[in-house]
Amino acid sequence: MLKIKNLSVKVDEKFILKKVNMNIKDGEIHALLGPNASGKSTLAYTIMGFQKYKVSEGEIWFRDINITNLSIEERVKLGIAMAFQSPPAIKNVKLSLLLKRIAKEKSIFNMKEFSLISNLLEREINVGFSGGEKKLSEIIQIISLKPTFVILDEIDSGLDVINLTKIVKIIQDKLINNGVSILAITHRGDILQFLDPDVAHVMLEGEIICSSKDWRKPWETILRCGYEKCKECEERELLTN
Amino acid sequence: MKSVRNAKSANYLQINHVIKKLLSEEGVILRPSAEAYEEFEEAKKYLDKRPSEGYFIWVRQQISHPLSTCITISSPNIHQNINNLIIVDPGINVEIYSICNAAKPVLCGVHEGYTKIILKENSSLKLRHFHKWGVSDEVKTVTEVMLEKGASMLSFYKCISPLKKLSVSSTAFLEKNSSANFEVSILAKDEEAELYESLFLNGDNSNGIIKLRMISDRNAKITSHSKIVANGAGIGHIECMGLLLSNNSIISSIPEIFTKNKEATLTHEASIGKISEDEINYLRSRGLTEEEAISLIVTGFLGETLLH
Numbered sequence A: 001m002l003k004i005k006n007l008s009v010k011v012d013e014k015f016i017l018k019k020v021n022m023n024i025k026d027g028e029i030h031a032l033l034g035p036n037a038s039g040k041s042t043l044a045y046t047i048m049g050f051q052k053y054k055v056s057e058g059e060i061w062f063r064d065i066n067i068t069n070l071s072i073e074e075r076v077k078l079g080i081a082m083a084f085q086s087p088p089a090i091k092n093v094k095l096s097l098l099l100k101r102i103a104k105e106k107s108i109f110n111m112k113e114f115s116l117i118s119n120l121l122e123r124e125i126n127v128g129f130s131g132g133e134k135k136l137s138e139i140i141q142i143i144s145l146k147p148t149f150v151i152l153d154e155i156d157s158g159l160d161v162i163n164l165t166k167i168v169k170i171i172q173d174k175l176i177n178n179g180v181s182i183l184a185i186t187h188r189g190d191i192l193q194f195l196d197p198d199v200a201h202v203m204l205e206g207e208i209i210c211s212s213k214d215w216r217k218p219w220e221t222i223l224r225c226g227y228e229k230c231k232e233c234e235e236r237e238l239l240t241n
Numbered sequence B: 001m002k003s004v005r006n007a008k009s010a011n012y013l014q015i016n017h018v019i020k021k022l023l024s025e026e027g028v029i030l031r032p033s034a035e036a037y038e039e040f041e042e043a044k045k046y047l048d049k050r051p052s053e054g055y056f057i058w059v060r061q062q063i064s065h066p067l068s069t070c071i072t073i074s075s076p077n078i079h080q081n082i083n084n085l086i087i088v089d090p091g092i093n094v095e096i097y098s099i100c101n102a103a104k105p106v107l108c109g110v111h112e113g114y115t116k117i118i119l120k121e122n123s124s125l126k127l128r129h130f131h132k133w134g135v136s137d138e139v140k141t142v143t144e145v146m147l148e149k150g151a152s153m154l155s156f157y158k159c160i161s162p163l164k165k166l167s168v169s170s171t172a173f174l175e176k177n178s179s180a181n182f183e184v185s186i187l188a189k190d191e192e193a194e195l196y197e198s199l200f201l202n203g204d205n206s207n208g209i210i211k212l213r214m215i216s217d218r219n220a221k222i223t224s225h226s227k228i229v230a231n232g233a234g235i236g237h238i239e240c241m242g243l244l245l246s247n248n249s250i251i252s253s254i255p256e257i258f259t260k261n262k263e264a265t266l267t268h269e270a271s272i273g274k275i276s277e278d279e280i281n282y283l284r285s286r287g288l289t290e291e292e293a294i295s296l297i298v299t300g301f302l303g304e305t306l307l308h
Helices: A040-048 A070-079 A095-102 A104-110 A112-117 A131-143 A161-178 A216-225 A227-231 B033-039 B042-048 B275-286 B290-301
Strands: A002-011 A013-023 A028-031 A054-062 A082-085 A090-094 A150-155 A183-187 A197-202 A207-212 B012-015 B018-022 B028-032 B055-059 B065-072 B081-088 B094-103 B112-118 B122-133 B138-147 B152-159 B165-172 B179-190 B194-201 B207-216 B221-230 B237-245 B250-259 B265-273
Touching: A002 A040, A013 A040, A013 A054, A013 A183, A013 A197, A013 A207, A028 B028, A040 A070, A040 A082, A040 A150, A040 A183, A070 A082, A070 B275, A082 A131, A090 A095, A090 B275, A090 B290, A095 A131, A095 B094, A104 A112, A112 A131, A112 A161, A112 A227, A131 A161, A131 B033, A131 B122, A161 A183, A161 B290, A183 B028, A183 B122, A197 A216, A197 A227, A207 A216, A207 A227, A216 A227, B012 B055, B012 B179, B033 B055, B042 B081, B055 B065, B055 B207, B065 B081, B065 B179, B081 B122, B112 B122, B112 B152, B122 B138, B138 B179, B152 B165, B165 B179, B165 B207, B179 B194, B179 B221, B194 B207, B194 B237, B207 B221, B207 B290, B221 B237, B221 B265, B237 B250, B237 B290, B250 B265, B275 B290
Parallel strands: A028 A183, A028 A197, A082 A150, A150 A183, B012 B065, B055 B081, B065 B094, B081 B112, B094 B122, B112 B138, B122 B152, B138 B165, B152 B179, B165 B194, B179 B207, B194 B221, B207 B237, B221 B250, B237 B265
Antiparallel strands: A002 A013, A002 A054, A197 A207, B012 B018, B028 B055
């Protein structure tokens, strides 16, 4: 579904990502682990096509289409969507208006999960939303786009267990159970046990230094030794395809 | 509530220099301002001279729905010189929609509008004033408001269609316990626009807000002068926000706060910038094109919360 080939990315002439490779197949869940400022969100924004993130080398393919030079909205049209870690406020624009504009099907407004954001609909987008409200709003917006591949950027950050469970249930019911592929970016890893990813990648200083089909292996090492020791880890592995 | 947003439902409709509709109703005196000048002492008191055109609205009893006025230019090279007078009697609350527009895009019209508003004790007025002109039109609108004790006014002026030259001036004089909230939203393109907003907090416990939203696009220049003067122990705030949509456009914002009273509190904030790339990217990541994203942000910026 999504193939990232040898991708290097610059921001303001500074290399942030270095020769990143990733292959996410249909229906797979991948986790991208890494400390703050390791380049995880840069990868997300580059997959989305944000102009600030300049691809200096490599390609991104989505469903056999080279999307490296496509606009953001063209990528969305192909089925890519992203839940933002810190979505910006859009003043004076109600969430309900945006949802009506973007929803692929009207049935979104009838699904039971929609009731969870009923108190947010008449509010301005992300203006004064709590952390949990922002995450809920992001997930509902994503679902309304009916994507086939979703990036969840730190969807577990700042959430208590109750809210995290609520969010994960929606992700499970509305995305995973519908065969949507997922790239879950996480720093603290709270979401790993809920999503049980097929592959976990570890990113350090813009490079993927470990990719494992058993997410527990790198995660336990990280818990034990911290991210900084990952580079020295003798057990780290890299998947070739 | 009856619809007030089109000319058909207007209480007062003027096209070029001709009054096409004048619809009085119970509790409201509505006349051409020239006639009112001869007929009512109250009108003569506030009008400097006999006007040539314009309306006189005197709200004497509480009404349950908004009033509306519409002044249009529909022929080439028309020069309107409008003199309006609105009086709201004590304790009455009223809402007025006021539309001034050109019927066609290139009529080279001139619209000069002078409106005086008298709000008697404890009355209130919500005035929504919309302008829609053509690219060759020149417009000057001057509003003067006298707020007696306990009166309040919410004024919302909006002009987002580009014209040649725009000058908007509003001045309010506030007595004790009165309040005025002036919001002005303009989008200028290939245009020169000047805004002058002034509030005089003359009475104790009076309060006023000036809120400007300015968007300057291609070859436009917007200059705003906003001023609050506290003679009494009032509270005032000026908020000027500007967005530049292109490099060859200019916004100049000059807020001024002036107090003679040590119990008064006056504040101001001003910012001019470009549209946040984060906001555009966010909306594009929901499938909107760049143009659609900018349009949504701009409309939101101009102040009215977008409804369904």
